[in-house]
Amino acid sequence: MPSFDTVLETDMVKVKNAVENTSKEIGTRFDFKGTAASIELKDKDITLVGDSDFQIDQINDVLRNKLTKAGVDIRFLDVGKIEKIGGDKVKQVTKVRDGIETEQAKKIQQLIKGSKMKVQAAIQEGKVRVTGAKRDDLQAAMALIRADMKDLPLSFDNFRD
Known part of the structure; x- marks a missing residue:
């Protein structure tokens, strides 16, 4: 039975x-x-880490430029709040997303179920496996996921026929 995995992983x-x-x-x-x-x-x-919010923004801008040049989608970044760390210094912690969170995986699963396609979605540790009888159905499911989940840089792995 043909299948593919919907994943969220960065290099x-x-x-x-x-x-x-x-x-x-x-x-x-x-x-x-x-x-x-x-x-x-x-x-x-x-x-x-920086002396001011403005400096943190400048560092963030440089980081985003470097990531873009390296070919990394900046939607992988989950930017935190700027917080004071004593004196006149501030810091910001940015998390790099890796793996689809359960809430987002459920959203993908509900999207596929609600579309009435002849495919099934199963959540498996940070990824969503979609299986179906026909390759065309799977490709339609990929297009549906890409169209609806624009805020996540999803990719599709293990396309098996």
């Missing part, structure tokens, strides 16, 4: 390179000289 190597390039640019830019501006990647969390 962490590209993200790591973008963070390192951003860190280098922060070190060389004139407007960041002598400030606490820094960026760090731990697991799937990117921590931005």
Whole structure:
């Protein structure tokens, strides 16, 4: 029976390179000289530290440019709030999304069920497996998911016939 997996996964190597390039640019830019501006990647969390909200926005802008140049969709980023960390410093933690959250997976599943297509969707640890009798039905399901879930950079893996 033909099937495919709907997944949400990013290339962490590209993200790591973008963070390192951003860190280098922060070190060389004139407007960041002598400030606490820094960026760090731990697991799937990117921590931005700066002297002000404006500086955090500047670092964020540089990071987004580097990610875009590396071919990483910025919809993978889940930007947190800017918070004070003592003195005159602020920080912002940005999470890199990996895996479809249960709520979003249920939304995809309901979308497929509501479409009355002859396919079934099953949630499996961070991905949604869609199975159907015909390849055409699966391709229609892919188009439906792409059209409805524009806020997520979904991709489709393991297309089996």
